[in-house]
Every structure is written in structure tokens, then in C-alpha cells.
Amino acid sequence: MLASAAACTAGVATVPVYEIYKVGAAPHWRPGLDLLGVLGLRVAVVPHYDNTEGGTHDTRYCYLGERRLARMEPDLPPGAAVLGIDEHTALVVDLNTEEALAAGRGRVTIRRPGSQAVLPAGTSTNLEEIRRLARGETTVSGTALPVISPAPHQVSLGEATRSCEERFAAALTGYDAADAVRAVLDLEAEVARWGADTEEDEGGVEHARESLRLLIAKLGARAGTPSPGDLVASLVESVLVLRGELRRQGRYDVADALRAALLRGGVLVADTPDGPCWTSTGSDRPPLSGLLTPGH
Template sequence: MTELIVLMGSGETTPTMIKPHRAILDRVGDAPAVLLDTPYGFQSNADDISARAVAYFKASVGRDIGVVSWRRRDLPAVEAERALTSLRQAEWLFAGPGSPTYALSHWRDTPIPGLITKSKVVVFASAAALTLGSHAIPVYEIYKAGLDPHWVPALDIFRELTGVPAVIIPHYDNAEGGHHDTRFCYLGEGRLARMEQWLPEESVIVGIDEHTAVLVDLPTASVQVVGQGGLTLRRRGESRVYPTGSTLPLEALADTSAGAAVAPPAPASPAEPLAEPGAASVGEVADALDARFGTALAAQDVQECVAIALELETAIDDWAADTNVSPDHEHARSVLRGMIVRLGQAATEAHEAVPALLTSVRAAREQARANRDFAMADALRDALTGAGFTVQDQRLG
């Protein structure tokens, strides 16, 4: 039976979640750990997403994981049994980005939901996290295709394991829309407030911010918030927010869902942080490094400029496994290309300035010699030879 449910708001394969993943995987030791690919099974680059995730866990987290491929419910019998056997053996089960409605359509009325509850540790992020509640947001259909707001029935596994009738919403603090409200997994306040009225009276919305994980420990009946954001418990427009580092009893979720009066939360118990603070995207990293680069370039500190460019290249590589669809990666690459161009321009400008500088120094030295100011002439000669130039004097006529 499941002992630990981990809900991630986003960033499941980024540097921000490395430390939490390591601590979570310690719970299962060397037992089988697998990635279930259904949520993104419809995408043409599904193989690439799986490969990047596997590489992330191996290189960054230090753990080998397998891939269970269940991209459609109508798999050939042998493939289906092979996948189900791997799921039965797994003690750590991970699923992440994609479409919640696609995943639900290919999990419902199959053995998959039952096997999810048998895994010792269940780590569901982004789209997959939406499927664990009683109702799910059809994100693509509403945000991309423009369908009217509505809920779809989800697996209700969170209630089965915890007793809490939750509706789980990742990407809770999303800000990709800029002035357009894309919080609450791209719904915005207006649509969420409308849709919330259609939920059963006892339902509680469990909102997880981006680059944040909520660890629900069933044996200890406790909940821990780690990462860069917080956990929000919302019911009928009223919210309680638990920031990162908070620990709370599982019954705090149940009390909210049972209709208890919403009040300010008690001070959270201190907890050792599982995630290091840092940027929430490679785009933020690139912008911060670009500012440092500009300062170093203005100071003509070429070595620092090169070091910053290499640091950005490393960051782009570190964030390469991020499956979140955004322009951040291309932006970071553009910033890196810009750094290289600016370094080249600085070198060209310096190179073009050399002839004029030499002409001026030579003229000054010749004038010094003509004035028989040999001390100044020698000083200018030494400066030129020290810079790597050869000076050959002619006899004064």
C-alpha cells in the first residue's frame, strides 16, 4: 500500500527538485522505480521526454529508473501485461507532464488506478497530479481549445488513500500570462471561482505552487511543503496558505474539507528544507547572468565575462530535462548567443583601436626623442615592448 504521496506543482525534472527527489527515493532504497508515460503518450516527442527524464534522474538525482510505457489503453496483450507487471513490482511510481484528460481516458477502467495505490511511493507532478483528485481541470481543452469551463471526473485516489475529497491543482501560482491571469493551472480567478461552485460541498482544492512539492506521509498522517512556493487549501473562495518549510497534520486538510471555518493557519512547524532556494526557470537564471555579464563587460573584465557565459551554458544543460513547455530554453540560448556576440564585438573594437593607439604612442615617443627627453622616450619604448611590440630606433639626424 502507498505510504507517501508526493504532489508537485511543476519543475519535476529541474534543478530545484533534485534534493527532494533524492530524499524521496531514499524511502524505497534499491527497489524498482519507474516512470509511467501515459500523460504525454499522445505527443510525437514522447520518447524524447522519457529519455530526458531518465537522464535527469541518473545524472542529477543519482538514481536509475525504468520506463513503463502505457500510451494507449488498447495495447497488445503482451505489451500490456509487461507494463502491468512492471507497475506491480515498482515501489516508486512517477508521472508528470502532458494532458490529464488523455491520461484519465487511458487509465480509467484498467488495472492502472488500482496499481497506483499499491506503490509505496507515488510521485505525481503537473498533469498527472490533476488526475489524483475527485475532479480534474481539462487544461488543454479550456486554455488552448477554448471550450467552456468544466470539470472531468478524476480517479479520486487521494480521497481513497487519505479520506480527503480533494481537487488537486498544480501550477497554482503560474504567471506565464503576464497581465493575463494564468494562476490556478491556467484557469485564472474568474474561471476557478465559477467552476468551484460546481464542486460537491465537501470538496477542498489543494493548490501546489510551481517548483513546489507537497509530501503526504500516510503512516505519520503529516504533510510537508518543500520547494520554492507553498500549499494552498481553498474552499468556496476562502484560502489557507502554507509556505515552504511548513508541516501540518493531515487532518488539517480534512478539517477544511469537512466545512470547518476558515481561519489563519497556526504557525507552521519548522522543517529542514528539502529544496535549495533558486531560480524558478532557466529564463530567470539567464536574465540574472546577463545582468552580471553586462557589468563585467563594462568593466572590461574579460575573464569574468567568459566565466559567466560558461555558467549560463552549464545552467542550460542542467535545465535541459525540464519538460515544462515554455520559451525559457530558447530565451536562455538567445542570451548566451548574445554574450558571445558582445564579447566578439568588444574584441573587434579593441583590435581596431590598436593601430590608432600605436600611432599616438610612436608620435609621442618621436617628439620626446626630438626634444632629447630620453627618459620619456625610454619609458614609452618599455611600455610598447611590455605589450609585445618590437621597437627599432633610427639614429637621429
């Protein structure tokens, strides 16, 4: 019988919980005692698999959290899987019959990169089936076990910051103020969420806050700057006023030359009973248009 602290050492690799969670060491494995190797189980035992004591930060998987465990999985010894034991839960093995039982109030999880098999409390199986699951096979005695994907990959704070920065830059380029504001607000939400987490992460919260301040400053600087659409509309309507004056003077050749010049520049002018109207053409942006009403 192994309590949680000893259970950590029972597999081929062990989690140095104190060094990682308390001291802040980089996530890593230490060699385990491999007591389960004689049973043909090549696993790293991770107790407290469903821990929720962290409150504002992820303490599942023996206080590692999803980000740390996902980073550590590729460093497991070749062919090894994670054997996760929930709190108040046990994997009971009869060494004589090789029967295995998931007992207690939680679950037993056999996790490999990309997938995991979950044995709810009360599941009765045997060592050979546990070995098969640890090798990545997902059936037990021909019957499919509940198999779910691991928790979705959690984007790091650095990745989230870069994503918001890229969205913000694209929004400014496209003169989409609403999307630029959404990118700023999303980054602020990420900073708030990560600020409550004690786990260090790529770039750090201070770096993300500095990026947030920079984006807000850029947004303020851009406020009031006319978009290319506004500038084009003002220019075209000024030219159409001049064209209308030329037409009133009977100088149709010059007026037609202005219309042709506008068309070469991507602006199609049409004379209507309500006055000349125009539409931009040949642009990858949504077309601009306008109506020059009498009196302009």
C-alpha cells in the first residue's frame, strides 16, 4: 500500500512536487523506483490527479497543472505513460490473480500524449488490460473503455499576448476600430487571468501588461485619424464638385476627362436624376460609394 507521497516514486519516473510547485524549479522528472516495473507497468504515477486546491490556478496532476504536465510528457522515458490517481481513490491490484479495481470516489486515468483512458470508480479489470492501455491500446477485453482527450492545450501567456498584438495590428491596418478594441480587451482579460496564477509563464505578466499599455497608447494615437475611405470620399466629392461646375460652363470635354481620370483611379461615376453618384472599384477593401446631392 502506497500513500500519495510514496506513490509518486513507484513508477519509472517521479514528480519532484516540492521542487517544482513550492520552489519554482523548471518542470522535470526524476528517476522513480520503478516498483511497478515488475508488474509490466511502464508508468509514472501521478497522485492528487484531480486536485482543486489552487483556486485561481491549476493544481491538477499533483499540483503540476495542465501546462506543466503537457510540457513534461515528451520527457517521459520511452514508452511510458502517466497513471493518474484521483484523490480518495486507489488502484487496487491483487498480485495473485492480477485483478485490478478502481476503488474510492474518483477515477484512475491512463494518459498518453494525445489521449487518455479513464476508469471510473468501481471499474474492474486486470493488469494485462492496464498494460495494454499504458501502451496506447483503447479496448479492454474487446469492450471500449471511456476514452477522452486530455484537457485542451492551454495557450501560454506569451502566445496569447502575441495573438492579441497581431489581431490589433491587423485591425489598425484594416481601420477596424471595433476589432482593435476587442483585441485590447481580450489581452486585458488574459493579463487579469494570469495575474491570479502563481505559475511563471513565458514572457511573464509584466511583459503582457507592458504590451497592453502599448496597444492602448496606439489606439489612442489612432483615434480621430481619418480612414483611407474618408480621405477618398472627400477627394472624390471635391473633384465631382469641380466636374459639375465644368459641365455647367459647357466644358464637357474637360468634365469627361475628369470622369475618365477618376475611372482610371478606381472610381466609377454615374450621372443620375438625383445627381452624380460614384463607387470605388478594383480594391480589396469593401467598395466605397457616395451620392453628390444638388447643392454640393
